[in-house]
Amino acid sequence: MTHYQQILKISTTGKSLHKVTSQIQGIVAQSGIQTGLCNLFLRHTSASLIIQENADPDVLQDLENFLSKLVPEWENYIHSTEGADDMPAHIRTVLTHTSEQIPIAQGRLVLGIWQGIYVWEHRQHRHTRELFVHVMGEK
Amino acid sequence: MTHYQQILKISTTGKSLHKVTSQIQGIVAQSGIQTGLCNLFLRHTSASLIIQENADPDVLQDLENFLSKLVPEWENYIHSTEGADDMPAHIRTVLTHTSEQIPIAQGRLVLGIWQGIYVWEHRQHRHTRELFVHVMGEK
Amino acid sequence: MTHYQQILKISTTGKSLHKVTSQIQGIVAQSGIQTGLCNLFLRHTSASLIIQENADPDVLQDLENFLSKLVPEWENYIHSTEGADDMPAHIRTVLTHTSEQIPIAQGRLVLGIWQGIYVWEHRQHRHTRELFVHVMGEK
Numbered sequence: 001m002t003h004y005q006q007i008l009k010i011s012t013t014g015k016s017l018h019k020v021t022s023q024i025q026g027i028v029a030q031s032g033i034q035t036g037l038c039n040l041f042l043r044h045t046s047a048s049l050i051i052q053e054n055a056d057p058d059v060l061q062d063l064e065n066f067l068s069k070l071v072p073e074w075e076n077y078i079h080s081t082e083g084a085d086d087m088p089a090h091i092r093t094v095l096t097h098t099s100e101q102i103p104i105a106q107g108r109l110v111l112g113i114w115q116g117i118y119v120w121e122h123r124q125h126r127h128t129r130e131l132f133v134h135v136m137g138e139k
Numbered sequence: 140m141t142h143y144q145q146i147l148k149i150s151t152t153g154k155s156l157h158k159v160t161s162q163i164q165g166i167v168a169q170s171g172i173q174t175g176l177c178n179l180f181l182r183h184t185s186a187s188l189i190i191q192e193n194a195d196p197d198v199l200q201d202l203e204n205f206l207s208k209l210v211p212e213w214e215n216y217i218h219s220t221e222g223a224d225d226m227p228a229h230i231r232t233v234l235t236h237t238s239e240q241i242p243i244a245q246g247r248l249v250l251g252i253w254q255g256i257y258v259w260e261h262r263q264h265r266h267t268r269e270l271f272v273h274v275m276g277e278k
Numbered sequence: 279m280t281h282y283q284q285i286l287k288i289s290t291t292g293k294s295l296h297k298v299t300s301q302i303q304g305i306v307a308q309s310g311i312q313t314g315l316c317n318l319f320l321r322h323t324s325a326s327l328i329i330q331e332n333a334d335p336d337v338l339q340d341l342e343n344f345l346s347k348l349v350p351e352w353e354n355y356i357h358s359t360e361g362a363d364d365m366p367a368h369i370r371t372v373l374t375h376t377s378e379q380i381p382i383a384q385g386r387l388v389l390g391i392w393q394g395i396y397v398w399e400h401r402q403h404r405h406t407r408e409l410f411v412h413v414m415g416e417k
Contacts, residue, residue: 001140001279003313003416005383035142037178037273039315041381043390045331051237053184053229058218062226063233065217066210071344078343079336087340090331094341098329098393099379101238103180103273105144110271112182115237132388134315134381136415137275138142140279174281176317176412190376192323192368197357201365202372204356205349240377242319242412244283249410251321254376276414277281 002139004031008131012047012121015068015085017060020131021116025109027133036137038109039101040117043130046089047121048096054116067092067122089122096120104137141278143170147270151186151260154207154224156199159270160256163241164248166272175276177248178240179256182269185228186260187235193255206231206261228261235259243276280417282309286409290325290399293346293363295338298409299394302380303387305411314415316387317379318395321408324367325399326374332394345370345400367400374398382415 006027010018028038042049053059077087100117102109111117119129145166149157167177181188192198216226239256241248250256258268284305288296306316320327331337355365378395380387389395397407 001416005313005381035144037275039379039381041379041388043388043393045329045390045392050233051184052233056218059226059229062216062218063230066214066230070209070348075344077340079334079340087337090337091341091344094328094330095234095373097236097375101178101180101240101379103144103178103271110180110182112184112269114184115182130390132381136315138140174283176414189372190323191372195357198365198368201355201357202369205353205369209348234373236375240317240319240379242283242317242410249319249321251323251408253323254321277279 002033004135006133008133010119010129010131012127012129014124015064016121017118019116019118024117024133028104028109028135031135032139033104033135033137034107034139036104037101038104039134041099041132042119043132045093046123047119047129048093048098049100050096050118050120051100051115052118053114055114085124092122141172143274145272147272149258149268149270151266151268153263154203155260156257158255158257163256163272167243167248167274170274171278172243172274172276173246173278175243175274176240177243178273180238180271182271184232185262186258186268187232187237188239189235189257189259190239190254191257192253194253224263231261280311282413284411286411288397288407288409290405290407292402293342294399295396297394297396302395302411306382306387306413309413310417311382311413311415312385312417314382314413315379316382317412319377319410320397321410323371324401325397325407326371326376327378328374328396328398329378329393330396331392333392363402370400
């Protein structure tokens with residue numbers, strides 16, 4: 001059993017979806033693991049993970065539009081000292097994902113053909129986000 | 140450490156929840172693993188996984204009704220060329236789950252008494268969905 | 279490879295968020311595992327898991343307010359025999375999380391500085407909830 005851990009840093013600028021699929025696949029390749037599991041854990045409470053369509057960028061814009069409307073900034077939140085976008089960012093994180101795990105077979109993530117892995121920044125300001133990647137399995 | 144991988148194919152016909160609990164339990168039994176983890180990964184971006192009440196089918200209908208109302212098809216989505224149900228299907232997937240993991244003890248999933256595992260088809264048309272099941276642990 | 283399993287019982291009284299971070303960290307410490315993965319699985323369909331801000335309790339109140347409004351009790355649900363709060367509790371569970379996994383490095387969960395682990399009770403009445411904790415890895 002081999003464990004391989006690496007932190008991937010993602011620089012974000014405003015609300016946006018950042019595709020990290022190839023970087024994660026690169027870490028899996030570095031690990032040398034052929035059969036096992038790749039665990040992704042985002043170390044934040046105002047950004048999140050999703051696995052979604054990797055082809056048409058309009059899908060990403062529609063996702064952002066939907067969440068912006070579902071979780072409006074002008075709502076009367078109690079927690080408001082960190083800016084109008086902060087509490088919505090926490091809610092958007094809760095409604096999406098902090099951890100995901102993807103099996104590995106023959107040295108590759110078993111993603112479907114249309115699946116990409118994204119870090120979703122929910123804050124307006126520039127951030128550096130840490131995605132903890134833990135690969136475990138057999139070489 | 141043993142790894143056991145199998146793809147479960149689920150045929151769907153329209154928006155619907157498909158219970159796969161006993162099939163997953165069967166794969167765990169085939170693996171022979173007594174203590175470990177069962178990872179479920181759905182290889183799609185317009186269908187999802189949930190773990191929910193396995194007793195009253197009305198719960199499933201209420202879940203479908205809720206999501207249909209929360210993510211309406213008549214919204215003005217940018218990504219619309221694949222049909223009115225496609226972008227809502229992506230959003231419904233993001234709001235639910237692509238991966239789940241369930242511990243295994245004494246050769247069985249440690250599900251609660253009311254918990255069932257479901258694949259949720261979010262598209263109108265017939266599909267074959269692939270659920271990647273990865274079981275790892277000790278025999 | 280070591281596996282360590284323990285069930286954490288949480289007594290709840292009404293809709294509320296229960297922080298379990300230090301208890302989970304205690305179980306990881308007991309396991310003696312230095313490098314690996316901590317899997318959390320909640321054995322219920324009307325309570326859920328989230329990883330969220332551990333500092334300002336106002337965030338928790340805003341999260342509760344948001345979900346209460348998004349999933350109203352006065353909606354006309356088909357499944358209504360177990361009380362007005364039951365079907366909303368199932369929906370709230372589906373929109374949040376039943377399983378989470380957190381990597382372990384140097385014997386500790388790799389949580390971000392603001393991240394806490396919470397069990398979210400979605401029912402009004404008193405319950406005892408079971409959180410299955412599965413730690414796996416190398417000592």
